[in-house]
Amino acid sequence: MADLSSLTSSAYSQALEVIASVEPRIAEATRKELADQRGSLKLIASENYASPAVLLTMGTWFSDKYAEGTVGHRFYAGCQNVDTVESLAAEHARELFGAEYAYVQPHSGIDANLVAFWSILAHRVEGPWLEKVGSKNVNELTDADWESLRKELGNQRLLGMSLDAGGHLTHGFRPNISGKMFHQQQYGTDPTTGLLDYDALAAKAREFKPLILVAGYSAYPRRVNFAKMREIADEVGATLLVDMAHFAGLVAGKVFTGDEDPVPHAHVVTTTTHKSLRGPRGGMVLATEEYAPSVDRGCPMVLGGPLSHVMAAKAVAFAEARQPAFQTYAQEVADNAKSLAEGFLSRGGSLVTGGTDNHLVLLDVSGFGLTGRQAESALLDAGVVTNRNSVPADPNGAWYTSGIRLGTPALTTRGFGHDEFDLVADLIVQVLQNTEPGTTKAGTPSKASYRLADGIADRVKDASAEMLDKHPLYPGLELS
Incomplete structure (x- = not known):
C-alpha cells in the first residue's frame, strides 16, 4: 500500500484534474493558494492548517444531501448516513470537551452564537411566557399573543466584552x-x-442585570477565570454564554483547565471548529442538559439545512484532537505565543497587557508611527500575513486601528518553535521600523498609505524562506 503522502498527492492531483476539466481557472487558483500559503508566514490568529484527512472529508457526496432536523427526526427521507455522521461528530465533541451536550450543525461561529442567543431566549423568555399565557403551542398564538411575545423577546439585555477591549462583533x-x-x-x-477587572465587571452586571453575560474574546491575549464569570452571572440571574472560538484548541488540548476551562462553568459554550482547533470552517454549540432541548432546535429556528460534508469533517477533526499529539501541539501553541511576545518586548515593541498567556499577541504599532492598516499592508508586502486590530480606547477606530493581531496556531502546525518565533518577531520589527506613513493627495497625513524602504521586503522574504523550507506545509504533498 502506498504511503499516506503519496496517496494524498494522488488524491489532490486527480481532483484538480477533474476540476480543471470544467473550470481550469478554479483549479489554478487552488494551486496558487497552496503555493501562497506555503510561501508566507501566516500569523492570523484565527487561521490554521487542517489535515489532509479533514480537507478530503469535505469533498464528498454528503454535500448533496438535505437533512434539516436532528438525528432520527429529519424533515427529509434517506438521512440515515447523515445521522451516523452527526452522531459521531457530537460524540467526539462531548468526549473531547467533557460537555453534556453538543450541537454540531452551525455553519460558522456567528451562526453558533445566533443559535445560542435564540436558544437562551427560548429557554429563559419564551418558555416561561407560554406558561404564563396558559402553555399554548406557539402555532396556536393569536396576533395579540405574538405581539406580546415579540416585545418580551426583543427587550432582553446582553452584557458582552467591547470590541476594542478584545471582544467580538x-x-x-x-x-x-x-x-x-x-x-x-x-x-x-x-x-x-x-x-479584565472582575470587580468592575460584577458592578456593571449588578447595575445592568443582563439576561445573558457573554465571556470570551477574539483579541484578548490573556486567560479568563470562568469560575468568576459564572459567579457574576449567578449573582444577577444571567445565563453565562462563553464564546471560545479562538481558544477552543487550548481547551481541547488541556492547556486551559480548572477555572480557565469554560465548559464546566458556562451554561452554553460556542466555538468555531477551525482556528486553534484545526478543523474545517464551521461552528458548534456545547450546552448543559438544561439548555439542550432549545439548542437542538437550531434548525429551523436560526439555521438552514446542515452541511453534512462539513459535519463529517468536524468528526474527523475532533477524532484527531482526542489524540495525545494534539495536547502536545496545544501546549506548543501557547509556548510559542510567549516566545513571540518576548521577541517583541526585547526589541522595544509595545504589547497590549504587556504579554500573553494564550495563543495570540496584540502589538500596538503606534510607537512605530503607523496605523494598524499601514502595518498590515507593509508586512504583507514582506510575506508576513497578519490582520490589523483595535487596541483599547483606539484613537484610530475599528477600520484603521492602532494594532496588529498575531497568532501562533498555524506556524506551530508547521513545526515552528521558540527560535523561529523569536526571528519572526525580529523580522516584523524590521519591517515596521522601515515603514513610513504616507500622505493624502491634499498633503495631509494618511492612515492608509505607506512607504516601505527599498530592499526590506526582499530581505524579510529571504529570511522567512529559510524557516519555511525547514518546516514545509503538507510535507510530501506534490501536485502533478
Whole structure:
C-alpha cells in the first residue's frame, strides 16, 4: 500500500484534474493558494492548517444531501448516513470537551452564537411566557399573543466584552445583529493594565442585570477565570454564554483547565471548529442538559439545512484532537505565543497587557508611527500575513486601528518553535521600523498609505524562506 503522502498527492492531483476539466481557472487558483500559503508566514490568529484527512472529508457526496432536523427526526427521507455522521461528530465533541451536550450543525461561529442567543431566549423568555399565557403551542398564538411575545423577546439585555477591549462583533457590537437583537451594554478592561477587572465587571452586571453575560474574546491575549464569570452571572440571574472560538484548541488540548476551562462553568459554550482547533470552517454549540432541548432546535429556528460534508469533517477533526499529539501541539501553541511576545518586548515593541498567556499577541504599532492598516499592508508586502486590530480606547477606530493581531496556531502546525518565533518577531520589527506613513493627495497625513524602504521586503522574504523550507506545509504533498 502506498504511503499516506503519496496517496494524498494522488488524491489532490486527480481532483484538480477533474476540476480543471470544467473550470481550469478554479483549479489554478487552488494551486496558487497552496503555493501562497506555503510561501508566507501566516500569523492570523484565527487561521490554521487542517489535515489532509479533514480537507478530503469535505469533498464528498454528503454535500448533496438535505437533512434539516436532528438525528432520527429529519424533515427529509434517506438521512440515515447523515445521522451516523452527526452522531459521531457530537460524540467526539462531548468526549473531547467533557460537555453534556453538543450541537454540531452551525455553519460558522456567528451562526453558533445566533443559535445560542435564540436558544437562551427560548429557554429563559419564551418558555416561561407560554406558561404564563396558559402553555399554548406557539402555532396556536393569536396576533395579540405574538405581539406580546415579540416585545418580551426583543427587550432582553446582553452584557458582552467591547470590541476594542478584545471582544467580538457578535458580543453586542451595535452594527452587528447581536447589538440590534438586544438592549446591550459592554464591559472593557482596566485602562492601565488592559486586563479584565472582575470587580468592575460584577458592578456593571449588578447595575445592568443582563439576561445573558457573554465571556470570551477574539483579541484578548490573556486567560479568563470562568469560575468568576459564572459567579457574576449567578449573582444577577444571567445565563453565562462563553464564546471560545479562538481558544477552543487550548481547551481541547488541556492547556486551559480548572477555572480557565469554560465548559464546566458556562451554561452554553460556542466555538468555531477551525482556528486553534484545526478543523474545517464551521461552528458548534456545547450546552448543559438544561439548555439542550432549545439548542437542538437550531434548525429551523436560526439555521438552514446542515452541511453534512462539513459535519463529517468536524468528526474527523475532533477524532484527531482526542489524540495525545494534539495536547502536545496545544501546549506548543501557547509556548510559542510567549516566545513571540518576548521577541517583541526585547526589541522595544509595545504589547497590549504587556504579554500573553494564550495563543495570540496584540502589538500596538503606534510607537512605530503607523496605523494598524499601514502595518498590515507593509508586512504583507514582506510575506508576513497578519490582520490589523483595535487596541483599547483606539484613537484610530475599528477600520484603521492602532494594532496588529498575531497568532501562533498555524506556524506551530508547521513545526515552528521558540527560535523561529523569536526571528519572526525580529523580522516584523524590521519591517515596521522601515515603514513610513504616507500622505493624502491634499498633503495631509494618511492612515492608509505607506512607504516601505527599498530592499526590506526582499530581505524579510529571504529570511522567512529559510524557516519555511525547514518546516514545509503538507510535507510530501506534490501536485502533478
